[in-house]
Amino acid sequence: MLILVINAGSSSIKYQLLNMDSNSVIAKGLVERIGTTGGIITHRYLKNGVSDKKQIHQEFPTHVEGMKLIVELLTAKDFGVISDPSDIKGVGHRIVQGGGKFNIPVLITDEVKSEIKEMSALAPLHNPANLLGIEVAQKFFPNIPQVAVFDTAFHLTMPPKAYRYAIPNNFYTEYKIRSYGAHGTSHKYVRRQAVNHLNNQKAKIITIHLGNGSSITAINEKGESIDTSMGFTPLNGLVMGTRSGDIDPSVLFYMVRECGIKFEELDDLLNKKSGMLGLTGKSDARDVDEMYLKGDQNAILCLDLYSYRVKKYIGAYIAALNGVDAIVFTAGIGENDAQLRSLICKDLDYLGIKLDENKNVELSGPDTVEEIQASESKVKIMIIPTNEELEIANDTLNILKEM
Structure with missing residues (x-):
């Protein structure tokens, strides 16, 4: 079972292709300087038990060109790790801000995309780029399920005394001003590793x-x-x-x-x-x-x-x-x-x-x-x-x- 994970930034795409049968990374990389000059992609891959990397310098006017090259690298004859994009069974996206609504990962639908867009005001540097990553990935993996995983979700267990601010109530009820936190995916992961170790x-x-x-x-x-x-x-x-x-x-x-x-x-x-x-x-x-x-x-x-x-x-x-x-x-x-x-x-x-x-x-x-x-x-x-x-x-x- 192969899962592609995408973390799209405003001028970058970070990605990993994982084999979930062994929890191993078989390819990963980073597209940098999208929308500016000096574009570069660094693609690392594991093939026939040997790790190697491929770097390509080219301009990426938009995220579309970046994702296109990712697909080409993943399927390339010499250094690719899959034969066809359909080998990937799911695409997971990191979404920074899920607001107070998304407390679990969700299958991406048009409604979910609309919600992510609505919450861009809470994370203007992140959510628009995350949403763009979803839309570009859907172009290249049109029949593959896409999942949104929210950084804020892990923190929605906080009690009101921790997440509320001492400002007039209407700013919370009407404008959703509260503490949301971030890095929830990381905190959740290392906590599990810690309790298992202990x-x-x-x-x-x-x-x-x-x-x-x-x-x-x-x-x-x-x-x-x-x-x-x-x-x-x-x-x-x-x-x-x-x-x-x-x-x-x-x-x-x-x-x-x-x-x-x-x-x-x-x-x-x-x-x-x-x-x-x-x-x-x-x-x-x-x-x-x-x-x-x-x-x-x-x-x-x-x-x-x-x-x-x-x-x-x-x-x-x-x-x-x-x-x-x-x-x-x-x-x-x-x-x-x-x-x-x-x-x-x-x-x-x-x-x-x-x-x-x-x-x-x-x-x-x-x-x-x-x-x-x-x-x-x-x-x-x-x-x-x-x-x-x-x-x-x-x-x-x-x-x-x-x-």
């Missing part, structure tokens, strides 16, 4: 997804998200690569009134020019780590602020859960940045969290679940590689089984 399906877990976008989630003994750091949009919560995270709203009023910032510039300022980039001039944590080790004061402040924000959320979520069995680091920074994991876990001894610094370094960037807590730690500290594509593929497969 052989404790009722474990209370705090999952920490640290990448260019970052979020942290409190998951109770029922496997339900009860709170998460991202809010109405992915801007809220932790410090990120280019996003500010939590900020006093009155700062924005002050910027407009006193700093000469135009109101329409605020979105770009907070989403694309803040976070690590705003503090250090670099948005990549690897660059900031290097500056930190050289004693750069901006980098020191950045990592101290970054880790402090995560630390505060850990404390808050332990209180919300009334205890915790494990904390899990995942995603690009969470899995690979020993420096930040060390800073985050420092001085949490009172909460029973104690890192083994040697394991933290030696087991960084693992292929499977690794524990990095000290022997005296009362709380498990784990690194778990996320696999959102596999989670989406599994959700898609489950929908196909119900058809």
Whole structure:
């Protein structure tokens, strides 16, 4: 059973083709710079037990040209992995914002597409691109079931006290302003890996997804998200690569009134020019780590602020859960940045969290679940590689089984 997973961005298409009989990836790739110059596709594939890759430089005026080349690469005689697009039995799409309606993956219909479009106001950078990915995929796989998997779905178990804002009620009832969260597919996946590893399906877990976008989630003994750091949009919560995270709203009023910032510039300022980039001039944590080790004061402040924000959320979520069995680091920074994991876990001894610094370094960037807590730690500290594509593929497969 072959499932194709598509994550379409405004100028990119990320894809994976998975064999669900073995949960293995047989091809994956990324189309970049759609709609601009310097287009490139990097296609990695597994054929006859050998892994290889193919790169092609060409212009992609629209997503249609990108998807056309993906299909050609998947079916190519020399480096393709299927003989015909019909070999694929289902296509799963990552959709960032499902609003308060979609709490489970759904088979894509015209009505579902209309709903995704309606919710674009809640995720203007993501949902329109996600919807475009669906429409393009339907052109090339017209008779193959397509499934939408929503990033927000996992967080719809949050209680009102966690997702409501203390603003007049009509803004919630009429305009649906509330906390929705994000990265739900990743949090759900690593939580399952954690409880299976611990052989404790009722474990209370705090999952920490640290990448260019970052979020942290409190998951109770029922496997339900009860709170998460991202809010109405992915801007809220932790410090990120280019996003500010939590900020006093009155700062924005002050910027407009006193700093000469135009109101329409605020979105770009907070989403694309803040976070690590705003503090250090670099948005990549690897660059900031290097500056930190050289004693750069901006980098020191950045990592101290970054880790402090995560630390505060850990404390808050332990209180919300009334205890915790494990904390899990995942995603690009969470899995690979020993420096930040060390800073985050420092001085949490009172909460029973104690890192083994040697394991933290030696087991960084693992292929499977690794524990990095000290022997005296009362709380498990784990690194778990996320696999959102596999989670989406599994959700898609489950929908196909119900058809």
